[in-house]
Amino acid sequence: MLKDITIGQYFPGSSLIHRLDPRFKIVMTVIYILMLFTGSRLSCLIVGAVYTVMAVLLSKIPMKMFMKSVKPLMPFLLITALINLFLVGTGATVYKWRFINITEDGINISIFMVIRIVLLIMGSSLLTYTTSPITLTDAIERLLTPLKKLKFPVHELAMMMSIALRFIPTLIEETEKIMSAQKARGAEIDTGSFMTRAKNMAAILVPLFISSFRRADELATAMECRCYHGGEGRTRLRQLRSSPRDYTALAVTIVFYAAAIVIAHI
């Protein structure tokens, strides 16, 4: 049951998008977000939409998966659309009934907002779908390296992230063991009213916490034994190498961004 949990929802593959340098992918995602926030007319989004469709097709990940990532945010989309529909009062009135006043601008802005959010979700999902969490952490560490000069603990953050990722399956396994052990002792975890179940969760969480602290302590000793002393003077087995492919992809993204700016100012 718990085994189904996937963090980061990475889909292994070898498409062009998968093979891009993760650092470039992060930078391109940032440019992509900027692109979507250029201008406020529907025509501005066309550029973003074309770019998204192109990237999705290149990633060879089924469209269905992107729909799945949008689904949980449907209520949010609906509320955004309704608020804009009812509260925008400018432009020609299309429909009027008592206090409700729907205008042309209202309709346009609602559609615009919904499309923009859907594109945002799809674009960022594309990053996590095509990049494994550990690679992503690595790329973030390297992109943030300049911040080290400002005493920002870049290496430490990345190390914590990667240890957390490493221990997710271990802790899931442990949780399942504790659950079975508590069920065998008669704890009601799957049955009973909401309150009983919530109370009984303590029987799982307390042992889980205690064992996590013990694990942390042992891991720290093991890391010390292997000469860990922070990020200073560290070399890496995983090498990130940028290729002409990455620069081309970045150039294409910038061209799209420029196009969006141009359209916004016409």
Next chain:
Amino acid sequence: MDEMIQIRDLHFSYSAGEGETEPAEEVLKGIDLTIKRGEFVAVLGHNGSGKSTLAKHINAILLPTSGKVTVEGIDTADEERIYELRQKAGMVFQNPDNQIVSSIVEEDVAFALENLGVPYEEMRQRVDESLKAVNMYEYRQHSPSQLSGGQKQRIAIAGVIAMQPDCIILDEPTAMLDPQGRREVMATIKQMNEEKGITIVLITHYMDEAAQSGRIVVMDKGRVVLDGAPREVFSHVEQVKSIGLDVPQATELAWELRRAGYEMPEDILTEQECTEAIMELFRS
């Protein structure tokens, strides 16, 4: 210089917490031990005998309350040379899950080398060699969570071997493994000792594992009580039993037979030897 590890009059007690007036009890009460290069030493002892505490002194995870521990001439109390020391004396722990740092096997093996700042080309080569040495090369891209306990423990050993240590200390490495995993890990340890000449200090409470070593040190209540070759140590059946440890089954059977008045040799260790001795008894 043939002495790998030298322990002189080692005393250790965990420092008493704040507010506690009584001094903490000594865990190690004066240990003298010399381990030579290339030896395979098993440290046997009951829970609380201080064997794990002793192991942690060898690579400066714990420092002596009094006395001295040196590894290849480096004093463990010398903070300047602590990374040099830890690179020479690697350590493998009991729980395989709690010593693997990375989500990818080969990156975990590289962890120590990354910390030591080994350049990429050399690191790549040493990681591959270490993985091949423990027969886990084909798993290099796997996630540790996909591996069995024995495989994870072999990865942990590979992570230590990558440092090219002169000595490996293993603190009950097989305690959490199934019989299959135990066999794999023991075979790997023996191979490291025989082929690479790495000094092994194996902390264990399994008699059959200790019997495979070249020398057994038996600890009880913070002291070394017996020290010698497996045959010699296990021939002191009564003394071994008196501190709550067992002797290998074959040794015990021979001992019981001898007590019952049959003529059996004193230094029986393996089933093979025991069978032969019994056959001999029938013939005469």
